[in-house]
Amino acid sequence: MSGFLAMGGYAPYIWTAYAVVAVWLTGLGLVSWRRMRQLEAAADALRAQRRAER
Amino acid sequence: MMPGQKNSGNLKPKHQRLVLVGLAALAIGGAAALGFSALQDTMTYFYSPSDVQTKGVEPGQSIRLGGLVAANSVQRLPDGLTLAFTVTDTANAVDVRYKGLVPDLFKEGSGVIAEGRFGPDRVFVADSLLAKHDENYMPPEVADSIKRAGEWKPAATPAQPALPATPASRSN
Amino acid sequence: MHRFANPARFLRLARLIQPWTAAAMFACFGVGLYLALVASPIDYLQRDTVRIMYIHVPAAWMAMQTYAVIAVASLVSIVWRHPLADVAARAAAPIGVAFTAICLITGSLWGKPTWGTWWVWDARLTSVLVLLFIYMGYMALWSAFDDRQRAARAAAVLALVGAVNLPIIKFSVDWWNTLHQPASILRRGGPTIDPSMLKPLAVMGLAYLFFFITVLLMRMRADLAAQRLEAAAERRVMAQEVPA
The missing domain is CATH 2.40.50.140 (Nucleic acid-binding proteins)
Incomplete structure (x- = not known):
């Protein structure tokens, strides 16, 4: 296990690189997902409201 | 917006736009190619x-x-x-x-x-x-x-130095 | 062409395939990370640093592919006025920024232990940095206009002009002497990467591709919902202005 983490002495470079990918892609994915949920919920609520008014 | 929108003899606006985009792409590509061929020397990172x-x-x-x-x-x-x-x-x-x-x-x-x-x-x-x-x-x-197996590509076979080789001991 | 322009039809399709692309993304990342970090050999020359390749090279591919998607969508937008093309191009840009930045950062972290430097101004590295700036200019242009139509038009023109950078990136390593290596995969004579390293690279490439599709669909859906809300708000203002 410690051998795996050490990455043959290149641990700082390799794990930093993988962390950058994990943080950026997860962040972008989560932000996009939450924004989609919020906007679609608001748009659906509006449509339901207009239908009720008619 | 363009003359000939009603005139069937001229290009339809869609095709007109396509031709314009094509011409613009040609111009930009040509300009870029010229620019980069002019830059050829400075773009080169090292001399062989x-x-x-x-x-x-x-x-x-x-x-x-x-x-x-x-x-x-x-x-x-x-x-x-x-x-x-x-x-x-x-x-x-x-x-x-x-x-x-x-x-x-x-x-x-x-x-x-x-x-x-x-x-x-x-x-x-x-x-x-x-x-x-x-x-x-x-x-x-x-x-x-x-x-x-002896199949390693001989990438670094020492070429004959074109410049007179300096014996290592002589310098410094 | 406009048969597929119907946003309702697009939304139905997006909702149908999105769970599958998301599932494929998670599966590919799981398998790909295991292969990249655990089950693949070290390189004879670069030792363990070769593992950075599995996140760096797919990022470079996808940075260029995302730009190609934006350029094609911009062409479709300018020529055929397809209403979904602008939505797709705009939604793709932040994903392209993510891939390009990841490519540059992981490349820097790879360059230090192998080349001996974080950064050099050679043609490959510089042209990818230019790609990042084009992406940022593209996004800035979208937010510089209040009118969506005009913003879309200006951004599409910039996207098409910037497409000239794609072949420059690809062939920079052939046209100029660079510190960056020449192509290993898309080259005459086939790949020069051992199959045991090609497999994790391919799986990680698929993971990045499915990430792109999934997030693109989410961002397009969000943009379409935002447009519906905006249109409704405008209708409300107009209704209030009409005297009863």
Whole structure:
């Protein structure tokens, strides 16, 4: 296990690189997902409201 | 917005836009090609030993020299600090002297880029070394078996130095 | 062409395939990370640092592919006025920024232990940095206009002009002497990467591709919902302005 983490002495470079990918892609994915949920919920609520008014 | 929108003899607006985009792309592509061919020299990150021959590099002029470290050329000079080796592009070769830290990937047969300048004796004195690796990736076992089978591509067969080779002991 | 322009039809399709692309993304990342970090050999020359390749090279592919998507969508937008093309191009840009930045950062973290430097101004590295700036200019242009139509038009023109950078990136390593290595995969004579390293690279490439599709669909859906809300708000203002 410690051998795996050490990455043959290149641990700082390799794990930093993988962390950058994990943080950026997860962040972008989560932000996009939450924004989609919020906007679609608001748009659906509006449509339901207009239908009720008619 | 455009004349001929109603006129069936002229292009439809859709096709007109397509032609305009095509012409614009042609113009931009042509301009870019011209610009980059003009920049060819400054865009080049390093000179190969052959470029050094043909482009007339002055002694003292600061350049980057790139090529392969010739096999069996790396040696420590008697001062124990200076590294001497030959950079080759298989057609021409240049002798290099360097004092300092060496990158992990620096070894005979591998690519190297040396920043520095030619001394009056036509030996290249480097201030820094960058290792340049090639496009091949393989596990160590595979590399070993290729070498054992004698099929390792002879990338770094030492070319005859076009410049009079300086005996390592003479410099410094 | 406009048969597929119907946003309702697009939304139905997006909702249908998105769970599958998301599932494929998670599966590919799981398998790909295991292969890249655990089950693949070290390189004979670069030792363990070769593992950075599995996140760096797919990022470079996808940075260029995302730009190609934006350029094609911009062409479709300018020539055929397809209403979904602008939505797709705009939604893709932040994903392209992510891929380009990841490519540059992981490349820097790979360059230090192998080349001996974090950065050089050679043609490959510089042209990818230019790609990042084009992406940022593209996004800035979208937000510089209040009118969506005009913003879309200006951004599409910029996207098409910037497409000239794609072949420059691809062939920079052939046209100029660079510190960056020449192509290992898309080259005459086939790949120069051992199959044991090609497999994790391919799986990680698929993971990045499915990430792109999934997030693109999410961002397009969000943009379409935002447009519906905006249109409704405008209708409300107009209704209030009409005297009863």
